Amino acid sequence: MTVRLGLIGAGAVGARHARTLAGFEDVELVGICDPARPAAEALAVELDVPRAEDLESLVRSGVDALWLCVPPFAHGELELAVVRAGLPFFVEKPLAADLLVARRVADAVAAAGLPTATGYHWRHLDTVEEARMAVSGRPVRLVDARWWGATPPSAWWSREDRSGGQVVEQATHVLDLVRLFAGEVVEVVGAAAPSSAEGRDVADATAAVLRFGSGAVGTVSTSCVLPALTAAGLDVVADGVSVHLTETGLRIRTPAREHRTEPSVDARRAVDRAFVDVLAGGQASPGLVDVAEALHTHQLACAVARAARTGATVRVGDGERSPH
Numbered sequence: 001m002t003v004r005l006g007l008i009g010a011g012a013v014g015a016r017h018a019r020t021l022a023g024f025e026d027v028e029l030v031g032i033c034d035p036a037r038p039a040a041e042a043l044a045v046e047l048d049v050p051r052a053e054d055l056e057s058l059v060r061s062g063v064d065a066l067w068l069c070v071p072p073f074a075h076g077e078l079e080l081a082v083v084r085a086g087l088p089f090f091v092e093k094p095l096a097a098d099l100l101v102a103r104r105v106a107d108a109v110a111a112a113g114l115p116t117a118t119g120y121h122w123r124h125l126d127t128v129e130e131a132r133m134a135v136s137g138r139p140v141r142l143v144d145a146r147w148w149g150a151t152p153p154s155a156w157w158s159r160e161d162r163s164g165g166q167v168v169e170q171a172t173h174v175l176d177l178v179r180l181f182a183g184e185v186v187e188v189v190g191a192a193a194p195s196s197a198e199g200r201d202v203a204d205a206t207a208a209v210l211r212f213g214s215g216a217v218g219t220v221s222t223s224c225v226l227p228a229l230t231a232a233g234l235d236v237v238a239d240g241v242s243v244h245l246t247e248t249g250l251r252i253r254t255p256a257r258e259h260r261t262e263p264s265v266d267a268r269r270a271v272d273r274a275f276v277d278v279l280a281g282g283q284a285s286p287g288l289v290d291v292a293e294a295l296h297t298h299q300l301a302c303a304v305a306r307a308a309r310t311g312a313t314v315r316v317g318d319g320e321r322s323p324h
């Protein structure tokens with residue numbers, strides 16, 4: 001069976017997904033669309049795929065599903081139109097720049113019962129599964145997550161109302177794993193170091209304390225003032241074992257041993273493969289994060305961002321029905 005796919009958003013990440021999908025024997029890319037016509041054209045020529053004018057023309061060409069790789073501010077109407085067309089979709093993280101749009105999209109997807117997947121690819125790392133096994137049966141007491149890096153060059157990133165800010169746009173990957181290891185966070189307090197850069201209202205740094213439903217506690221910190229990514233990952237402390245996990249490595253320490261390993265899975269490819277398998281009628285891989293599950297991570301990220309911005313104590317999920 002060949003799965004017919006269309007791509008919307010031919011920027012850095014859209015191009016990565018398109019190249020991956022074009023390499024799958026059971027996928028036919030039938031169109032690439034982007035309001036920036038040169039971006040769509042360059043990728044379409046590279047992959048020998050037609051450029052599509054808009055969503056409607058992709059739908060008319062008879063796609064089985066769409067890959068939506070647009071910036072955080074561009075979500076909402078796009079997904080609602082895709083749902084109205086009755087099409088399954090893969091969407092890049094974060095679900096939106098805020099919580100209201102993400103909730104509206106998640107509600108529409110749930111009502112339509114469509115399969116979805118999101119760009120939370122870290123869950124496909126085999127090291128994540130190994131780390132989970134290491135803490136299995138041992139209560140997690142503490143997590144410490146971080147994303148310390150540079151300010152990305154895209155103009156939209158530096159504007160909090162466009163990107164959602166660094167917690168929502170970047171640290172969301174590690175917050176997704178925080179949930180996987182320690183369960184749901186109920187309450188967040190935080191603080192932010194305001195931007196020192198002209199043209200950027202995204203904070204220089206944020207720090208927050210998390211209180212979990214289980215009674216565990218955690219911390220999360222971000223900064224975008226470094227020349228490059230220097231630390232992105234999390235540490236997990238459970239009874240008798242600690243785990244240090246990044247996208248490229250895992251260290252597990254117990255009193256008896258220290259074990260270091262690297263992933264043997266290309267998670268960025270695996271996330272595309274897993275959703276194509278679903279579209280082809282196969283089983284959903286346990287690593288797949290659908291829109292409903294991604295909403296929980298987005299709720300946490302928005303709570304951390306809001307707590308850091310306002311200094312108030314924020315309950316996760318607050319602001320869902322009114323602007324945050």
Ligand SMILES: NC(=O)c1ccc[n+]([C@@H]2O[C@H](COP(=O)([O-])OP(=O)(O)OC[C@H]3O[C@@H](n4cnc5c(N)ncnc54)[C@H](O)[C@@H]3O)[C@@H](O)[C@H]2O)c1
Pocket residue numbers: 008009010011012013014033034035036039069070071072074078092093094119120121154169
């Ligand atoms: N999963 C990951 O590892 C990962 C890594 C980087 C970025 N991302 C996410 O992918 C998304 C895109 O990031 P990027 O780095 O590719 O950004 P980018 O700025 O390089 O590209 C975004 C593209 O979307 C297009 N676009 C803007 N508005 C649109 C709209 N309304 N409809 C269709 N296309 C539109 C732009 O013209 C641009 O070509 C972001 O949400 C980002 O957080 C995910």
